[in-house]
Amino acid sequence: MTKLPFKELFRVLKPNGKIAITIPAFLPEKICWMLSDEYYAPKEVGGHVRIYRKNDIRRKMKLKGLQPFDYHRAHALHSPYWWLKCAVGPKNESNRLVRLYLRFLTWDIVKQPRITKYLEKVLQPVLGKSAIVYGQKKEFL
Template sequence: MLTVDFGRLPVGPGDRVLDLGAGGGRHAFEVLRRGADVVAFDMNADELAGVADMFAAMDKAGEVPEGATGETVVGDALDMPFPDGEFSKVIASEVLEHIPDDMAAMRELYRVLKPGGMAAITVPSFLPERICWALSEDYHTAPGGHIRIYTLAELSAKLKSTGFRVGPHHHAHGLHAPYWWIKCAVGVNNDEHPLAKAYHQILVWDIMKRPPATRIAEAVLNPFIGKSVVLYVRKPG
C-alpha cells in the first residue's frame, strides 16, 4: 500500500533515494523495483532486518533491475550518517508526527538532499487524525505514537522555513480512515472485535484485488477523509 505517488516523485536508474523512517519498507521496495538505488533508514533494527531479507528475495526472484541496489541503515533521523547532498530523492512517510523535534528532522532531510532534489513528505491528515485522538487516548499516548496533529498550513510553513520550495499535495487512503475510527472506538489493540475485523478484511481485499468500485470510492473520499496528506517539495539548486 503506497502513500507516495511516484508519478509526482519519479524515481529510476541514476537516482539515489532515501526512505526515511522506512518501517516495513513498502516504499523502499517500490523504489528498488523502479531501478533506483535505495537506502531504507530507520531506528528499528528488527524491522530493517525484514526489509533486508525482502531486498534479497526480490533480487533472487528477478524483481530488481540491473544495477539497482537496496541497503538498510539503522540510525536517528536527527543525526543521519550521510554526507550533505547524498540523495536525489527523499521519502519521509508517516514519520514526522512521531519526532518531538520535527524541525531538526526537516533540517537533516534538507541537508542530505542534493540541490535540486525532490522529497515527498506524508503525515496523517488533520481531520481523520483529530477524530482518532478524540475517540481514543491510547491511540496517541502509546510509546512511539503520534505526538502532534499537523494542519497542511503548519507542515507547509515548517518546510518553507527549512528552505524547501513547497509544491503540490494530495490526500491518500480515504478508505482507511473509518477503519481507524472503528479501532479507536472499540480499542486500538482489539483486533478481534467483529466490526474491526470485518473492515480489516475489506481493506486487505481492496489492497490485493484493487477492484474498480473501491478505487473509485477512495478517489472520491480522499479529498475529504484521506488518512494521509502527501506534500511534494524541492530543495533549491
C-alpha cells in the same frame, strides 16, 4: 515535526532535489485522537506525536528552505477502519466490525475493484488518512 528534522532533510537533500513527506492527515487523525487517548504517543509506542494542517507543514518546509510544490491525500478507505479501532480500543482485535472492515480492506488491496478505486478517489480529499507533501530544495545564490 520539530525544526531539527526539517533542517536535516534540507542538509541531506541535493541541490534542486525533491522529497515526499508523509504525515497523518489532520481531520482523520484528530477524530482518532478524540475517540481514544490510547491511539497516539506517548501511550502508544510508535504512535503519532503531533498532527499538522496542510498550511502548517508547508510553512515549516518553506522556513527551512524546502519549496512545497504538490500535496495530496491517500488511504481514505482506511480512516473508518481506524475510527472503529479507536472507538473499541486500538488494541482490540476481536471486535466483529473491526475484523469485517479489515477483511474488506484486505479484499480491496488484493482485488482492486473499480468501485473502491472510485470511492477512494472521491473520498481522499476529505477522508484520506495520509497527507503527502512534495517539496524541492531550492538553492539560493
